[in-house]
Amino acid sequence: MASHKMERLKQTVKFFLTCAISVCMVLFGFLASADNAPEVVVYTSVDDVFARPLAKQFEKQSGVRVRLVSDTEETKSTGLLNRLIAEKKRPRADVFWSGDPVRAAVLKDKGVAAPYHSPAAKGLPVRFSDANGYWTGFSARARIILFNKNEVTEQQRPASIMDLLNPSFSGKVCMANPLFGTTSMQAAALFELLGDEKAKQFFTRLKKNKLQLLSSNGEVRRRVSSGACAYGVTDTDDAYTALRDGKPVGMVFPDNDPAKSGIEGLGVLIVPNAAVLIAQAPHPDNARKFIDFLLSPESEAMLARGEAAQIPLRPGLAGPEIFPALNKLHPMRVDYSQLAEKLQTLSRGFLKDWVADF
């Protein structure tokens, strides 16, 4: 019987291989299409709806086709940054357009980014960019406190992030998971500024004050909009979305008056976009062109006008009407290039436990 089985096995393998090879050949024949038009591959963590119009504009101006790969800041995926890191040996992407400088700094740490001092960066404040040119900051969001107008009176509006520890805010505040996205950046910034001990105290007391931990900034926006939660720590773009949808919400730029908290350096956390040139990018010339385009005053203006509602970093450019201009804000004193490293330490230790025990 054994010989019989062997015979059958051999025949089976032969047949299966023939089938597999022919199917593969047909499929690959169908897929193989050569296309040599000039192009640039852009990975972005900025939402597709915001990134696509800019990509279209660039295509119109330069004749270079943009192949866009979008991600989301919602925290359910493994994310594009992993793809960039995994592709490091032979990258596919030319540019990474990051929604925040922390991810850009991670790419620098991992050796995925290449330095590029764009001539188009002229006029952008240098403190929002990497000193060595591994990433360049432009149009920004800011961390704010969103509140529901039906639940919160004029007097109950917080002025500082520290106010959220006040017993009168107990059970009324929500925030996204600080292991991800801009919330994680804010956590790292607070640790940098306050020092580990004070920052840990802040987070522990926040939890004791019955903070509601949500999955994403989008969720924070939804909860505050519906009134299920009176206050939410989130970004300006979420505030813009809620207001555009006609939700009864208002916003506070916390610590814009540094005297309120009495903590040296505390202020509004500015979250600039960051453009990163990928090391060994397959289309380096087009990559530089695209970065030049992103950093131009025209792009900043577009991002300010559109649904993205970003605050331009260049002085003198008109921003979204509902937000104050950058020079009217008191930014938090923070070294953006340090945040990525800080965040990784926190994510392995304190913050991970803090989230797990919620």
Added chain:
Amino acid sequence: MEFADWLFSGDFNAAIVRSLLVAISVLLFAIAIGLPMGTATAIYAFRGRRLFLALLALPLMVPSFLWAIGLSQILDLAHITLDNKVLRGLAPVYVFAAFATPLAVFAAFLATKSLSGTQIDAYRLAGSDGWVFARLMKRALPITFLTTLLAAIMTLSDPGPGQIFGFSGAASEILVSFSALYDFDLARRQSLILALVAIVVSLPFIVWYGPRLSSALLAKETTASRLAHNKKVRRFAPMVYILMLLFLLGMPFLGLIKPVLHGFALDYAFHELIRTVANTLFYALSAGFIGTLIAIGVVMLFAGKKRAILIITLALLIMVVPSSFLAVSIIQLGSSLSASWDWLFRSRLIVGLALGIHFSPVAILLVLKRYSAVSDSWFDAARISGVSMIVFYWRIIAPFLAPALALSVLIISLLASSEIGTVLLLRPPGEDSFPLSIFTVMANASESLVSTLCLLYIGLSAILLILFWHVLVRKSA
């Protein structure tokens, strides 16, 4: 108290236990509901039977995050806050159950359908309707259990619902290792531990159940029995189905309806649909074909009664590997190979390949079931007649397996069409799928836009399903 403290600590082992608790709850819930429903649907006649079954496949086509969004919007409307650890664990159980219960229903349905009319008649001669029903459920249990076990194991590696409801399971921990720490080695280790634990936990069931499982899997197919009539079933079954559909589909659906009451964003939604429809279909179908091809290979190489358990264990192993882990490994491999491999590693096909591998266990079970009905003597008859093996497989085995293969392609395509993680990581630049296009706008787009996209997707899925069912039913009639 100490255990409770540990259970909700940042320890990865605790996260695994939390995930296992969710998976087991999903398993129990799905079997408790799915087994009687599937069995009853297989043997009793009632109104709308086929339509109900078709609609029940809908949750399989819809990404779990849509369910989670819907539910979270409902909770939001009702001003319910999940401020309790146990509640936060229950929400993912609900979302996962929406996907596991239909699978359990289908498994019980098919298992009971594979009994012959005379077998069922023999039961009827021996006892009351209730007793017969209980016996039939017992007969259908092994297959239902195995299918649901696969679904439960899939929940271990899906971080989506847990993330949305603030429940941190093992999949979330792996996600953190990937997305917050960018530590592939850690993620890899954690994925392996999770896989091992899942195997260790499910192996006793497999071994204990093994003989019954393989005999149920390898049972020869028989001619179908006629449907029985039972007044109670005819009256109550549609009601149960409607309740079930409301529970599984209705709640999240309502959550999605509310935002569009202020207006649809149809222009944008249709534009996105047209941009992505070809890729969505391509990813789904190529996954279906590749997964089925893998299944054919595995089954033919390992076929044999004694090896059924080996195959089942292998299937579990494949299923338990988180898809993101597989995807990142594929990217790394593709990047370390020369550009001459890009036609595979950087094409759209790689998405189908990864999804096909991920979902191949479902196909393996289906193909194994059918292949076991192939008689050894068919091969001998071919050999003695000098029929070449290629002709033999093409003319005899392939047509014989065809119904199972078609079903397998369909089911994998359904499951793959709603996958996000793999497509996000592996798609070539610019080649999005429709669920992915929803996923990438949902953070900041308006609620009505997100809901319009979701409803469009669910609606199209439902239409496709009903059309398909219609064609299938007509063909088989």
Added chain:
Amino acid sequence: MSLKQIVLQKVDKRFGDVMALQQLSFRVGSGRHLAIIGSSGCGKSTLLRLIAGLDRPDKGEILINDELVSVAGKIIRAPHQRGVGLVFQDLALWPNLSVFENVALVLAAKNIARSELRTRVNEALQLCGVAALRNRKPSEISGGQQQRLALARAIVSRPDFLLLDEPFSGLDLITKQDLIKQITNLAQQQGITLVLVTHDPFEAAELAQDLIILEQGGIVESGTFDALLKHSATPIMQQFRRHIRDVRGV
């Protein structure tokens, strides 16, 4: 011209610890009808599989028409090159092919012109009495018709030897008699040598001139059927003898 015969010389076949056939030697001459009887599990089917070349012997050699076709551990002539037809115990009909296709596929493998193929298939179906069912699937015809189809498939390639593995099990008496008559006629018309494997001496009596009684993988007795009917000491033949006497006594 070589003699049409099958010769087995000291053939052994084992499956794991079980010795299926042991030191088996015999010869079937041209045009003879040989029946091999024995209880189930005595190695009958294995013997047919060895002759057909579906399994290889562990020891000994097998010759067909004076040509070495199998030696220890090796198949020299592939099954389809031995001039052998086989009706399987479970018939092994290919379920998704029609009656016609089941038979035609055998010839299609032999590079025969289309028109000749059709003629020969029809001829075989006609001979076995299933020509009218040509477009049906095996599952759509009765048990007796399935058996005839299996027979048609086995003879369509005009084999020198027809091996029958319990081909009459599950048939009613009339159908069985009918089929036996048909096989006998066929064998005579086409000069086919028959090897029948069965546990039933009645079937052997109807079809065979020569008889081998197999027990636990070895030949207990062999000779012409008539001689063994008279002198056999094996329980099975004694029982058979008694039965015939009783029936005649009635």
